[in-house]
Amino acid sequence: MKEESCNWNAGECHHSYVYENCSFYNRSSSSPCSVNCFLQSGGERNYYNGTTLTVYQIVKEKCNSSLGECDVGDTYNSSNCGYYNRSCNTLNTPACPSSRSYLVETSQIYSAKTFCNESNFECEVGPVYKNCIWRERSSCQQSACLASEVDRGDRIEYSEWKSSCTNGECDLGIRYLTECIEASSCEEVEGYFSCGQTCDPACDPAEVCCCKEGTAEHNCTLYSDYCCEEFKNCTTVTDYCCQKLDICSLKADACCKERYYKCRIAKDVCCPKAKWCQVKEYECCNVVAKCCKEKVKCCANIESCEYAGEIEVASCSPGGSPTPPTCQNICEIRKEAYYCENVRVRLARKLDKDFVSDVVSKGHNVGLVAYGSTVISFKEPMNNTTILFNEIDSYEANAGQTCISCAIDKSVDLLKDSENVRVVVLMSDGAANMMLNGTYDEQMAKEEALDLACDAYQNYGIVFYTIGFGEEAEEELLKNISECTHGKFYKSANASELKKIYTQIAQEISGRMDETYKVYGNYSMKIEAASNASLSTKLLKVEPVEYVLSQYIKTNITVGNFYINVYFYDPNGNPIPFQPMIELKNYSTSQEFKKEEFYLDFKNQYSGVAFVRVEYKWYNPTQTPEGSVWLDDVFFGPAPTCERINPKVWKCGEFIITKVRGDGDPYIYAQAATSSKYLPFQLIDAQCTSRNCKYLISTPGGMTSVECS
Structure with missing residues (x-):
């Protein structure tokens, strides 16, 4: 129905608009990138019906706004390009000249040398430590490192109580055997003296705690030093630059004189429910509960596929037995399915998107940090899944050096001022080896990452959930990070397991399991x-x-x-x-x-x-x-269709149902109507964590029991 307005009292709903007397008008020079029908039509038409035509789209050096051209993006002239090295004074700035201002690609090469040649564009970005070894001290206060080595820190090899310290051991304290003596002072009794130690058990009021002469023990501690050879970390950064061109588009919009409301009275169409899409004679009317394609198992009536396992191949070209598919649609998992060589990146993208969707749907914000040898990109916490998904789609594999400290430091910076619950999900498929200052040092990079995470929890209450992706993941570091921040550590290379891990983390972020207070079960x-x-x-x-x-x-x-x-x-x-x-x-x-x-x-x-x-x-x-x-x-x-006699007993017609074992409350409701005088029912436990529940069902014909395990 076409109306000036819809009659809500009559059950009419506003469905859409109807437009009449429409014509196309090119966009004007004053508004080349947006719709303004009044301006485009010279005041003749005010309404835009949503239709836009592209008159032309061309690539040129500069868009001409006077012609109504809109700059919709940049590209480059591949025939006018060159390589340019960055100078050490402007290492963080692209070296592209104005004539080739479009940065296509940047490459960075690291090398450990005794001297960086700046005239050859080798820039020093910090020290690199190699050939590191722990050396035990031969003298307490003197480093064990050789003159050609750098001391990167120390650790305690052992600490023992001895009669005397030798062989480079440090004496960190002394203690004596103590005894309760019945005297006013220890010096009154031969062989004892006052030393300030306490006795265990405590002395009576008439006694004093005294140390016994000749029983001295020394706290002998042996230190070792982390000794490394120091080199300069020399890097050369090269930019591939091309002539920048504009992508210019001229569009025309359909502008109309009249606009009316299109009203309708909605009627519901109901269909029998198709379980797992096996009942082929029915169409699914509900847009949310769509049927799945043939031979693809549906996951709870939503459009996704079940993992059937994965096989990693070097490429997706035909060959082998069976022939690999093109790998264009990774969701179409069959028994013969293959993953392509960049399986980890694509799997990470899918898991990240599922995680973002799950957490945002529960009313939370999500931020993103991508990292390799440094932070590559980030998005501040938000609930805009379109922006977040676009960011995730841009992720690429980044082999080589890994700066877990960089990811932690940026995450803390994004979360520290938030008033909401602050949680970081840190996933890594490699070992930490880069520090915040750009230094390559495997041992110190691990220690720095752990210190940053622990400080984040102490200072800002930030909890870290860590995931080790694959066999190369740094299991010990990720586990230590989760422990000191009261989070959890997970590790898996299996796609279906990782999906479960992400789902579990998303649930725990919104509501965490607690063992202290509960009614039934463990949590x-x-x-x-x-x-x-x-x-x-x-x-x-x-x-x-x-x-x-x-x-x-x-x-x-x-x-x-x-x-x-x-x-x-x-x-x-x-x-x-x-x-x-x-x-x-x-x-x-x-x-x-x-x-x-x-x-x-x-x-x-x-x-x-x-x-x-x-x-x-x-x-x-x-x-x-x-x-x-x-x-x-x-x-x-x-709601239950049966009468509850007490918390453990229900009466459904002539049936009496008693829960005799297991935790949780049962709920009983009608599953379907029948012509029989006995109403079929389904038994559901709100929570039966032991999965070992027993029910006693009394009927007019006798008694039976049902167990769930």
């Missing part, structure tokens, strides 16, 4: 207070029946409030315009674990809702919230 979900800290579900499909959200909740609230909100969405996944969300409850005080249930009627009260998202959120408009909330035994699903 509860702990949500610590922070500005706008939240835990949110993904979109959950609901049917037009009554649902229940049931949970045990414990609150410890010092500052702020904790909310439970439910957001409503239509069949297309868009927020319901007249009521996008409701607040189930607002907590402002502390309480011990308490069972709570909230009922939502999607048949009558909230009809038209197809999907929901449940959100747990901290909020305070003036102060940063303080406190913690624990959730346990959470269940969201159709």
Whole structure:
């Protein structure tokens, strides 16, 4: 229907616009890169119907804005290029001349030398240490390094209590055997003296703690020094520069005189549910629950594929048995599927995108840091997945030197001023060997990275989750980083395992598992207070029946409030315009674990809702919230159709169901209607972590038991 406006009371929804009396107009010189119908048409037409034509697009030295040309990008003249070395005074600035200002590629060569020849564009960027060895000291206060070596630090080889120190051992203290003596002072008794030590066990009030003569022991500690040969780290940076050209585009936009509302009355089309897309006679009406292609196993009715294993090959050219595919679509995993030679980069891109999508969908921001021998690129924390995905798509393999310190330092810089929960997920497939100052030193690079991470936790509360990708990953360093920052360490080269690891980290970032307070099982979900800290579900499909959200909740609230909100969405996944969300409850005080249930009627009260998202959120408009909330035994699903006699016993018609073993509360609901007088039911445990639960079911004909393990 074409209307001046839609009649909401009559059930009409604004579907789109209808445009009439339209013509194409070239963009003007004053607005060459954007639509301005009034300007382009000379005031004749105001409405843009969304259609744009490209009149022409050419490459030239400079776009002519007076012709309405828009500069939509840069390219270069490949026939007018050259190589240029950077001078040591401007090492961080491209060497491209003005006539060839487009930087196509930069190469950097490192070499360890005794002298850097600046006249040959060899620039010193710091020292390089090689042939390092730990040498034990022969004298306590004197370094063990040779005159030709540099002392890079020391360590303790051992520390023992002895009667005397020898062979370069340092005497770091003395102790005596102690004894409680019944006297006013130790000097009154022969063979004893006052030394300031304490006795264990403590002396009685009438006794004094005395040291026994002739029992001296010395703290003998042997140090060793890390001795290295020092060289100059000489680098030559070469730029490949070409003549810069503009990509110029002239566009014409469809501008119209009239615009009307297009209204419609929506009617729902319902189809039988196809489980795993095996029922081929039905089409999926729901745009969110799409069917999968034939022979590809669907993952929970979304468009992705299940990993069936991987085989790494040198290239994707035909040959071998079976013949490798073109590798253009990495998602199409079959039993004969191959990964291409850059499998790690492409797998990392996919995992990064899945992780970003998962975390952002829960209401959090995500930042990115790409690194190799230094920080290559970064994005500040945001929730714009388009920008983040474009950044991830730009990632390329970066073999060679690895500066884990650089990645940690930049991540801390991006997070240290944030008021929200601060977490870093650090993935590495190599060994740390570069330091922040550009020095190549494997041992010192590891120590620097660990110190930076530990300081980040101590100073800013930043938690590190570390992932070792492949056999070359620095397992010990990554494990130490996660331990000192109260995070977790993971290692795998298997694609399906890495996907599970990323998913688990995303879940723990939003709500961390807690062993201290729980109702059932081994854990509860702990949500610590922070500005706008939240835990949110993904979109959950609901049917037009009554649902229940049931949970045990414990609150410890010092500052702020904790909310439970439910957001409503239509069949297309868009927020319901007249009521996008409701607040189930607002907590402002502390309480011990308490069972709570909230009922939502999607048949009558909230009809038209197809999907929901449940959100747990901290909020305070003036102060940063303080406190913690624990959730346990959470269940969201159709409300039970049976009568609960007590927490462990349900009555469903003539059936009596008793839970006799296992943790958690059972929920029982009708699975389907039948003509039988007995209603079939499905048993669901909100949480049965032991996976060893037993039920006793009494029927008019007898009794049976059901075990789950």
